[in-house]
Amino acid sequence: MSWEKGEQLYEGKAKRIFSVKGKNDVLWQDFKDQLTAFNAQKVEQLSGKGLLNCKITTLIFKYMQGNGVPTHFVESIGETALITKKLDMIALEVVVRNVLAGSTAKKFGIEEGKPLEKPLVEFYYKNDSLGDPFMSDDQALMLKLASPKEISDIKILALKVNDLLSELFKACDIRLVDFKIEIGRDASGHILLGDEISPDSCRLWDMKTSEKMDKDRFRRDLGQVKEMYQEVWNRLQKNWSQYV
Ligand code: ADP
Ligand code: UDP
Numbered sequence: 001m002s003w004e005k006g007e008q009l010y011e012g013k014a015k016r017i018f019s020v021k022g023k024n025d026v027l028w029q030d031f032k033d034q035l036t037a038f039n040a041q042k043v044e045q046l047s048g049k050g051l052l053n054c055k056i057t058t059l060i061f062k063y064m065q066g067n068g069v070p071t072h073f074v075e076s077i078g079e080t081a082l083i084t085k086k087l088d089m090i091a092l093e094v095v096v097r098n099v100l101a102g103s104t105a106k107k108f109g110i111e112e113g114k115p116l117e118k119p120l121v122e123f124y125y126k127n128d129s130l131g132d133p134f135m136s137d138d139q140a141l142m143l144k145l146a147s148p149k150e151i152s153d154i155k156i157l158a159l160k161v162n163d164l165l166s167e168l169f170k171a172c173d174i175r176l177v178d179f180k181i182e183i184g185r186d187a188s189g190h191i192l193l194g195d196e197i198s199p200d201s202c203r204l205w206d207m208k209t210s211e212k213m214d215k216d217r218f219r220r221d222l223g224q225v226k227e228m229y230q231e232v233w234n235r236l237q238k239n240w241s242q243y244v
Contacts, residue, residue, distance in 0.1 A: 087184025
């Protein structure tokens, strides 16, 4: 199918969103080379990052769809863009953790790297001006971000994504420490996995060396950011060629 890019609707930290001419139910999403951290206080351009995240997201979303997870993915357009269904996004960042790291480890004074007995699902309010604060289920209901049924369905979906993603990365000798997803409603009100899944939105540790292969390399000035994103892509491509 051929798609014609329309007007820019939104520019975010990692993507630009465009309309598609003559189509009301889809969006054109361009992946940017920009890296940001700490609520965009730290910003850098990394040539080729958008391309890698677009390829990684595409493979992961095809894999999710192939395994029964409904997603917004429609088609890849060139190397840095996707056509997706247009969703009514739920203003939640849904984080799933298998190993304690980052904000939750810090909050409870626990050393990074503690494996959890069962995966932890957390909600953050997606609101840049408030710094994406943690929120409870009841707070999400209070703000009417989602219905009680949707909250329950979102958690089930997040845990299914976690199982599938853990398996996907395990085959690549990568440990899935944690990740963030975003969810939205399609025109019939069904909840779908939206946005992206990439080394920008996951913590990925090499199973053999424990080396970080994700955005923490940028957050913590560890260097070799692009090389590690490339390595994640190389391993995914090699082990999951059916989804390339
Ligand atoms: P941010 O807004 O956090 O800076 P991005 O730069 O990644 O993030 O921008 C992408 C924006 O598009 C996000 O606000 C995200 O919630 C939204 N989005 C992602 N997928 C869809 C979709 N299928 N329909 C509508 N909006 C989407
Ligand atoms: N995350 C994300 N976007 C955000 C916040 C977090 O993609 O705005 C991802 C992050 O990369 C990590 C997981 O969600 O994989 C959990 O992040 P955490 O809450 O530990 O926050 P951080 O340490 O990034 O402050």
